Every structure is written in structure tokens, then in C-alpha cells.
Amino acid sequence: MAASSSVVRPITGRFVLVTTIAFFAVVISVNMVMMRLAITTLPGTEVDSDYSAGLAYQREIGAARQQNERDWQVHAHIDRQPDGTTAIALEVRDHAAAPLTGLSFLARLERPIDRRADREIGIGEAGVGTYRGRAEGVAAGQWDLVIEGDADGRRMFLSKNRILLN
Structure with a gap:
């Protein structure tokens, strides 16, 4: 019977050190790549200051009440x-x-x-009670359509609706 010779290497301190350093190098490298991707694709904050948004809240409530009292009918068609x-x-x-x-x-x-993809559409008066505008290069998909109407520099109307553009 022939004896098989298997060589068993002892685990040395040097092997453990190299393995540990290699493991943490891979983990840190992957974390750095993921952080870089997360930071470069972050669209930004919705509001820059929660404090100023809170102060504007009461003004928004008052403007919404006035808009309800005016009872305007604004019908939008987007194509x-x-x-x-x-x-x-x-x-x-x-x-x-x-x-x-x-x-x-x-x-x-x-x-x-x-919000980096947001698009403004200038709207002009096209006739009595009719307003029109257009934009180029609008991608298909879900959008929020925000319509603001002003008279003499004062906001009279605000509407925000979720739409789907094909």
C-alpha cells in the first residue's frame, strides 16, 4: 500500500495578517464604491430648511383657503x-x-x-380664458404637474396632480 503524502501547511501569523488585511481591503473598497455611487446619484433635498418650511406653512394654509373661496375651475389638458x-x-x-x-x-x-429632471413650461394667454404652453424633450413616465396662477404678482391658484405621460 502506497502512502499518500499530503502536505499540511501550518497557519502562521503572517498568513493570518495577510488574509485579514486582504479581507478588510475588499470590504473598504466596496464601501467606497457604493458611497461614491450613492453620493453622485443623490438628487438633493426636497426642502433646504425645515424651519423655513414650517414658517411658510401658515401662509400656505391661508392661500389654500382663499383659493377655495374663489372656486375657480382650471382644466388642464397635456399632450x-x-x-x-x-x-x-x-x-x-x-x-x-x-x-x-x-x-x-x-x-x-x-x-x-x-428633481434634477424637473421642467418648467411657460404658459401664455391664447384666448379668452385659454392659456397654452409647450416644452421640448419631455421623457415619458410619471410626473407631477404643478400649475401656478398669478395676478398682479400674487399667487391666486396652485394645483399639483400626478400624471402619466406616454
């Missing part, structure tokens, strides 16, 4: 073409269904998860 051209049309009426003119509207398409 996105396959090339990314997006048109928005607003029909604005007061509480008695009379068309409202002389207002200044601004619309924003906001990405729910990445």
Missing part, C-alpha cells in the same frame, strides 16, 4: 408627442363659469423621484 414635445392647454373659469383673463400661469413637470 406628449413621441419626439418629447409636450403641449399643455388650460381652460380657466371663475365660480360663475365666466372665463378668466389677464392671469399669468406657469406650469412645472416635476419628477417624483429626481
Whole structure:
């Protein structure tokens, strides 16, 4: 019977040191790569200061009450073409269904998860109670449509709705 010779290496202090250093080098390298990816893809904060957002809260409540009292009907139609051209049309009426003119509207398409993709749409008066605007290069997907209406520098209307553009 032939004896098999198996060589058993003893575990030395040098082997343990090299293995431990290699293990932590891999862990630290992976953590650094993940941190770098997380920081470069972070879209930013929703509000820069919670304190100032809290102070503005009461003004927003008052503005919302005034908007409800005005009882305006603002109907928006948004249409996105396959090339990314997006048109928005607003029909604005007061509480008695009379068309409202002389207002200044601004619309924003906001990405729910990445504010770097937000797009502003300038809207101009196209007729009595009708306002229109367009934007180029709007991607398909979920957006928040924010519509703000001003009269004499004072916000009179604010609306935010989740929409899906195809």
C-alpha cells in the first residue's frame, strides 16, 4: 500500500495578517464604491430648511383657503408627442363659469423621484380664458404637474396632480 503524502501547511501569523488585511481591503473598497455611487446619484433635498418650511406653512394654509373661496375651475389638458414635445392647454373659469383673463400661469413637470429632471413650461394667454404652453424633450413616465396662477404678482391658484405621460 502506497502512502499518500499530503502536505499540511501550518497557519502562521503572517498568513493570518495577510488574509485579514486582504479581507478588510475588499470590504473598504466596496464601501467606497457604493458611497461614491450613492453620493453622485443623490438628487438633493426636497426642502433646504425645515424651519423655513414650517414658517411658510401658515401662509400656505391661508392661500389654500382663499383659493377655495374663489372656486375657480382650471382644466388642464397635456399632450406628449413621441419626439418629447409636450403641449399643455388650460381652460380657466371663475365660480360663475365666466372665463378668466389677464392671469399669468406657469406650469412645472416635476419628477417624483429626481428633481434634477424637473421642467418648467411657460404658459401664455391664447384666448379668452385659454392659456397654452409647450416644452421640448419631455421623457415619458410619471410626473407631477404643478400649475401656478398669478395676478398682479400674487399667487391666486396652485394645483399639483400626478400624471402619466406616454
